[in-house]
Amino acid sequence: MFDKLEDLVIRYQELMSTLSEPDVASDQDRFRRLMKEQSDLAPIVEAYQKYKKEKQNIEDSLALLDEESDEEMRELAKEELNDSKANVEALEQELKILLLPKDPNDEKNVIMEIRAGTGGDEAALFAAEIYRMYVHYAEGRGWKVEMLECEEIGIGGMKSVTFMISGQGAYSIMKYESGTHRVQRVPKTESGGRIHTSAITVAVMPEAEEVEIEIDENDIRIDVMRASGNGGQCVNTTDSAVRLTHYPTGIVIYSQTEKSQIQNKAKAFALLRTKLYDLELQKAHDAEAAERKSQIGSGDRSEKIRTYNFPQGRVTDHRINLTLYKLNDIMNGDIQEILDALIAADQAAKLSNLEQAS
Template sequence: MFDRLEDLVLRYEEVMNLLSEPDVANDNARFRALMKEQSDLAPIVEAYKQYSSHKQNIEDSLALLEEETDEEMKELAKEELNESKAEVERLEQELKILLLPKDPNDDKNVIVEIRAGAGGEEAALFAAEIYRMYVHYVESRGWKVELLEADETGIGGMKNIEFMVKGTGAYSILKYESGVHRVQRVPETESQGRIQTSTCSVAVMPEAEEVDIQIEEKDIRIDVMRASGNGGQCVNTTDSAVRLTHYPTGIVIYSQTEKSQLQNKEKAFALLRAKLYDLELQKQQDAEAAERRSQIGTGDRAEKIRTYNFPQGRVTDHRINLTLYKLDKIMNGDIQEILDALIAADQAAKLAKMNDK
C-alpha cells in the first residue's frame, strides 16, 4: 500500500507541474483530464502527508521519552505520542478506503426512475412522495433536478416518474437507492382505518454519453404526436411529444415535458441511452455475481431495501438493519444519515473482501 502511495505522490507532483505548462493550458481536453486527475489524487496525497507527519511525531516522541528526565516534558511527550498513534490508525483506515477501486460511473449525473408497484392508487401516491423526498434531498446538496417524464394520476399520485439529477458525484451517492421501497400506513382512501402495505421501485442509472452507448438508426423508430395530460401550453396543440421504440430491447420511451419537439427528443434519447447502459452494467454485474453480492450499491432491483412505517414514525433500511425514528424529516429529504451508513457498510464489505484475498 505504501509503495503505491509514494507513486501517487510523485504522480500528483507531476500533474501539478503539467498543469502549469502553457501547452497543456491551451489543450482543453488534456487540461480537463489533468484537472480531474488532480482532483482525484488531492485527498489521497493530503491524507498520506498527514499520516507521514504523525508517523514522524511518534518517532520524535519516543526519542524524547528516552532522553528526557523532566517529568512534565515526559507527560507532554506521552500525550503527543498517544494522539499521533490514534491519528495514524484513523488515517491508515482512511487511506485504505481512498485506495479502494473506484466505480468509473461515480462522478456521473444520474437518471432516476420511480414506478408505483403493489397497492394501486396508494402506491402511486407513495411514488410521488418518494420523488418529492429525492427532490428535497438533491436541492439541499445544491444539485439540480430535471424532470424527464411523469405519468400522473388524478389525485396527486404518479404511476411512474423519470428525472435527471445533475451534480458532481451524484451516482456515487444515489446508487444506493435502487430497489423496492415499501410503505405501511392507513391510506386516505381506507374508510375502515386498516394499515395497508404498498410499494414502489426505484432504479438509479448513470447518465450515458453517446460514447458510452451507440444507438443504430435502424434499431430505432421515432414517432411524434400531440402531447396529452394535465394542462400546459403544448398539450393537444402541437406535435411536440416524442415516442422512441428500440427494436432490439423493446424499450419504449415517451417524452412530452417540453414545448419543443427537439427538446423532448433529446430527453427521450438521454433516457434511452441511460436504460441501455444500465442493461450493460446489469449484465456485467450478473457475470460477477459474488462481487455484486459484496457491494451494497449494486443489489438486486427486485430486493426490498427499505420500509417506511407511518404509524410508528420509523424508517428501516433492511440491508444494514438501520432503523431511524424520524420519518417526517426523512420524507422531507433528510436521508443523508441513511446514505452515509450505506456508504460505510459498502466500504467495509469491500475492505473485508480485499483482506480475504
C-alpha cells in the first residue's frame, strides 16, 4: 500500500507542475482531465502526509522517552505518543478506503425512476412522497432536480416519475437508493383504520453521455403528439410531447414536461441513452453475481431495501439493520444519516473482500 502511496505522491507533484505551465489551459480537454486527476489524488496525498507526520511524531516521542528523565516531560511525551498512535490507526483505515477501486460512474449525475408497485392508489401516493423526499434532499445539497417523465393520478399520486439530479458525485451517493421501498400505514381511503402495506420501486441510473452510448436512428421511431394527463406538476398542455420507441429493446420513452418539442426530444434521447447504458450495467452486474451480493447498493431492484412504518414513526433499512425513529424528518429529505451508514457499510464490505483476497 505504501509503495502505491509514494507513487501517487510523485504523480500528484507531476500534475501540479504540469498545471502550472502557462500553455496547458489552451487545451481545455487536457486541462479538465488533469484537473480531475489532481482533484481525485488530493485527498489521498493529504491523508498520507498527515499519516507520515504522525509516524514522525511517534518516533520523536519514543526518542524523547529514551532521553528524558524529567517525569512531567515524560508524561507529555507519553500523551503525545498515544494520540499519534491512535491517529496513525485512523489514518491507515482512511487511506485503505481512499485507495479502494472507484466506480467510474460515481461522479456522474443520476437519473432516478420511481414506480408505484403493489397497493394501487396508496402506492402512487407514496411514490409522490418519496419523489418529494429526494427533491428536498437534493435541493438541500445544492443539487439541481429536473423532471423528465411523469404519470400522475388525480388524487396527487404518481404511477411513475423519472427525474435527473445534477450535482458533483450525485451517483456515488444516490446509488444506494435502488430497490423496493415499502410503506406501512392506514391509507386515507381506509375507513376501518387498518394498516396496509404498499410498495414502490426506485431505479438509480448514472447519466449516460453521447460518447458512451451511440444510438442508431434507424432503430428508433419518433412520434410527436399533444401532452396528456391530469395536469399538475407533470404536464404542459401543448402539442410538443415526444415519444421514442427503441425497436431492439422495446424501450418506450415519453417526454412532455417542456413546452418546446425540441427540449422534449432532447430529454427523451438523454433518458433513452441512460436506459440503454443501464441495461449494459445490469448485464455486467449479473455476470458478477457473487461480487454483487457482497456489496451494498448493487443495483438489484427486486431487493426490499427499506420500510417506512408510519404508525410507529420509524424507518428501517434492511440491508444494514438500521432503524431510525424520525420518519417525518426523513420524508422531508433528511436522509443523510441513512446514506452515510450505507456508504460506511459498503466500504467495510469492500475492504473485507480485499483483505480476504490478499
